[in-house]
């Protein structure tokens with residue numbers, strides 16, 4: 001699997017696909033810079049009258065539910081339909097579905113209406129799509145952060161039910177298609193103290209979806225962010241310097257660093 005991930009790293013830099021992101025204003029700039037740093041071309045258009053045309057010519061589409069608005073909800077549906085017609089792969093990032101019924105119901109609607117290749121969320125967000133739980137914000141709950149694996153059942157069920165790949169982020173990033181389970185280990189706990197690193201992970205997965213199959217694209221997006229963070233960590237003194245160093249880490253990431261700084265375990 002690592003060999004395949006290293007190939008995707010190179011293929012993205014060569015192909016430079018357009019990645020259309022409809023996402024929140026909190027982390028939109030970090031996501032665009034992360035995409036540029038790995039070799040993709042970001043496009044963050046969100047006007048309902050232009051998104052369908054832009055998606056139709058993109059290599060992948062990211063729909064991120066953070067800080068959702070009526071306009072972005074309309075745009076996401078239009079872009080999602082265009083993606084289905086043009087066979088553009090979609091990743092849906094479930095930001096905030098555990099604290100907002102509006103977002104959870106909209107996520108379920110999108111899942112039924114279109115067919116996202118990948119679903120991404122932290123452990124609490126993934127559980128909220130399968131169970132009646134409620135959180136008070138966009139971060140993982142303390143209980144789920146300490147969890148050793150109950151969220152994996154929710155991820156597997158979700159993947160099987162919607163025929164998709166589910167990535168659950170956290171200290172380990174777990175990727176499943178309902179049968180296979182791949183665990184990505186690495187990175188630093190400091191990543192969880194920089195807002196929008198989950199959104200960046202989603203944007204990177206979108207980029208690798210433009211050059212690879214859903215399961216390997218999800219593993220690749222997680223591995224690349226983890227390895228880039230570990231590579232720059234020696235020069236970092238807190239969340240602020242980690243945030244600004246990440247783009248350099250992504251830009252300079254070599255296949256050797258990818259192998260050195262993260263583990264990819266195929267679980268039985």
Ligand SMILES: Nc1ncnc2c1ncn2[C@@H]1O[C@H](COP(=O)(O)OP(=O)(O)OP(=O)(O)O)[C@@H](O)[C@H]1O
Pocket residue numbers: 095121122123138139140169170171172173186187188189190191192194195196197198199200201222225226
């Ligand atoms: N304890 C940890 N150790 C190592 N890496 C971590 C840890 N916690 C989170 N990460 C990494 O941080 C990134 C974001 O994951 P997280 O689960 O915090 O997402 P999120 O809650 O959706 O983030 P956000 O809402 O801020 O965008 C991922 O790359 C993940 O691997």
Ligand SMILES: Cc1ncsc1CCO
Pocket residue numbers: 024026027066067095096138195196197198199
């Ligand atoms: C803090 C926050 N609120 C909505 S989106 C976002 C960025 C991290 O998900």
